[in-house]
Every structure is written in structure tokens, then in C-alpha cells.
Amino acid sequence: MRSVRATLGLAVLLCVFGTVAAPAFAKKAKPPVVFGKFTASYPSGKLITPAEPAVAKGHGELDSLNLANGALRIHECDDVKSVGQVDEERAETFFQNVTFKHCYAIVSLNPGFTEQLKIPPFTLGIEFRSNKSAEVGEGAENEIEIVRPSTVTVPIGKKAPCKVTIPEQIVPQKAAGKPESEYGAVGYETEMEAAKRKFFPTGIQEKLDIGMEFSTIASWVKPGEHCIYAGGEEGAFDSTPETPAYGYVVYGKGTLEAELEEITIKDGDLGFEPKPEV
16 A cells, blocks of 8 residues: 555656646747848839739849750850739749840750750749749749749751750759758849939939859750750659659759849839848
């Protein structure tokens, strides 16, 4: 009986100890991660909402776009422009359809064939994120979403041109699983320019500049008469019917270096507010 009483006493003691000690061992909730914000506004006081969005337009330069393990190297585009809707005055994402025109590329998609060619215009829909990552693909008609891959067509043959596809993807890829981290794929800066006081009481208009350095862009190449896949570790043929890249050679180490300048809302301000310093 004494043994039973001792056991019960110990159980009661453990219960009391556990009840008192539980809060001390409870995990503290992590504070939410704070990044910078894209900002947009009209000095006139007009609001920017999903029902009444603003349009942001910019221009830029392409330093280089290398795809398919260097088989397609776009090194010059005479005309780079961007456009997209802004439907919030403070947001963690900012979308632009970036169109590249009058571009020239060094192409070596066939063994023994290397030539500089002019390629048709192509568009990349890019959703820039405040954690300095980006989602790349082709923009929908409403300029808000990314819904399908973009295609760069290389006119190696008239009847069967070689096509290089840039599928929808997050850059860098690890940002897809860890959105709470900050990355260095994109940089943002607010540019101040003199403006008419009729629309800007301070005489200054804010415009957004964006710099991109992507180093892990995936691309697909469809093998054919004018696109021969020679094998090797750089690219892998996807033979699984259930996958989006079925029938393509998949590459994963493409690079893009480009910048967008003076992205502007007519009669409004557009910029990036860095995260608060700790």
C-alpha cells in the first residue's frame, strides 16, 4: 500500500510540475518575415485598386540571355520594353511583361553549326517579388498572371524552326520552397526625376529601376530536323509522358542579365521601399 501511495504521489507531482513547466518549454512563435514593399500612388489622391488599376511602363537593356547550355546565346536586343498592371498601393509583388525585339543570337543547336542570327521578338512575363526572387513565364492577356511558357524561336530552318522554351519557373528555384528567405536574383531602386508641379506638388516623380541576374533558368529544346540533341550531362531527354517537358531536352543552368529602367505610372509615383533596418 505504501508503494502504491508513493507512486500516486509521484504521478501527482509530475502532473503539477508538467503543468507549471509547460509554458517554459513551449516554442515561441517566430515573428513574420518583413521584406520591402513596392509602392504606387497618385499625388492627386486618386486611389489605385483592383477595380481601378494603374498601368506601369518601362524600357531597358539585355546584357545576355544564355540558354540550353550555351547553345542559344542572345547577346543583343535593340528594343526592350515592359508593361504591366498595378492594382495595389503597397504590395510584395510587381508584374511586368518584358518584350525583347530586334535581338541577335549566337546559335549552336546543331553539332558543327554555329552562326549569328536575328531572332523573332519574344516576351517574358516576370513577377518580381519583394524577397528579390522572381517568377518567370509568359504573361496572360490581362497582364497580371503568369500562365504558360515563353518560346524563343530560332529560324535555323524555314519549315521546321528550332524552338527553345522557357517554362514557368521560380528563380532561384530554392525560393519556391523557402519564400521566407531573401535572395539576390533581383535588385530594386527608386529613381527620383524632376516633374511638372501640375501633377507633382514636390516637383519630383518616383520611378522604379530593376536589375536582374538570374543564374539557374530552366529551358527546353524540342529535338528535330534542325535541333539535334547530342546527349551529355548538360541536358536530359524527358521520356515521361505525364510530365510537362515530355519529348523535350531539359536544361537547367541558363542565365539572364538585364535591367529595366524608369518604370513609370503616368502622373503617378512608383518605387520600392526597402525593408526596415534592424
